[in-house]
Amino acid sequence: MSIAENIVRLKSSVPQNVSIIAISKTRSKDEIIDAYNAGQRDFGENKVQELVSKAGNLPTNIHWHFVGHLQSNKVRNIAPFIYLIHSVDSLKLLSEINKEALRNKRTIHCLLQFFIAREETKFGLSLEEGIDILRSVEFKSMQNIVVAGVMGMASFTEDKEVVRAEFRELIHIFNVLKEKFFSNSQAFKELSMGMSGDFMEAIKEGSTMIRLGTIIFGERN
Numbered sequence: 001m002s003i004a005e006n007i008v009r010l011k012s013s014v015p016q017n018v019s020i021i022a023i024s025k026t027r028s029k030d031e032i033i034d035a036y037n038a039g040q041r042d043f044g045e046n047k048v049q050e051l052v053s054k055a056g057n058l059p060t061n062i063h064w065h066f067v068g069h070l071q072s073n074k075v076r077n078i079a080p081f082i083y084l085i086h087s088v089d090s091l092k093l094l095s096e097i098n099k100e101a102l103r104n105k106r107t108i109h110c111l112l113q114f115f116i117a118r119e120e121t122k123f124g125l126s127l128e129e130g131i132d133i134l135r136s137v138e139f140k141s142m143q144n145i146v147v148a149g150v151m152g153m154a155s156f157t158e159d160k161e162v163v164r165a166e167f168r169e170l171i172h173i174f175n176v177l178k179e180k181f182f183s184n185s186q187a188f189k190e191l192s193m194g195m196s197g198d199f200m201e202a203i204k205e206g207s208t209m210i211r212l213g214t215i216i217f218g219e220r221n
């Protein structure tokens with residue numbers, strides 16, 4: 001199957017309310033254009049340098065998502081154009097994003113990334129850390145960011161029950177934060193969960209954004 005066929009097939013098999021983010025890390029400009037020509041407009045990258053270089057050489061109506069670990073000192077490079085940052089895992093980072101958004105006269109949408117997996121290597125906040133951020137005076141003073149929801153990555157395992165339990169954990173976190181901090185806000189609505197290996201489970205559990213690389217573009221080298 002070609003990249004374009006994969007896009008068309010996925011779009012027709014995924015519910016309308018679930019956004020597909022094509023994770024294009026390591027993929028060439030031509031591969032991205034193939035997906036773009038099939039109607040894909042949301043793309044995600046996990047390295048700042050790679051993202052900046054691609055964004056400068058591809059159509060300007062692409063919505064670029066950042067899904068990797070983001071260092072505060074690199075926010076400046078993506079702040080002029082980034083559409084959604086999925087991977088906010090500290091108050092310091094959020095405050096840097098706010099500052100750079102202000103400098104660019106923008107509002108930048110962010111998701112808080114939570115740690116839900118059994119594995120040790122993945123980044124993300126605990127529920128308590130998320131609560132601490134959202135109730136801080138510093139957060140409340142930020143004018144140029146919108147916290148639009150949460151993101152999480154499940155364990156890399158064949159055991160679908162483990163994966164589903166982890167997704168439910170993220171939904172629990174989402175619901176707690178929604179009730180505590182965003183009960184009067186329409187903006188807090190996104191659940192970014194699900195990758196090529198587990199997006200069906202994620203959709204069943206209520207995902208609103210699935211992040212797909214391999215199933216669109218093939219295996220990465």
Ligand SMILES: *Cc1c(COP(=O)(O)O)cnc(C)c1O
Binds near residue numbers: 046197
């Ligand atoms: C690479 C990556 C994906 C996509 O992974 P696939 O298994 O290729 O679909 C999704 N989310 C994040 C954060 C990634 O780094």
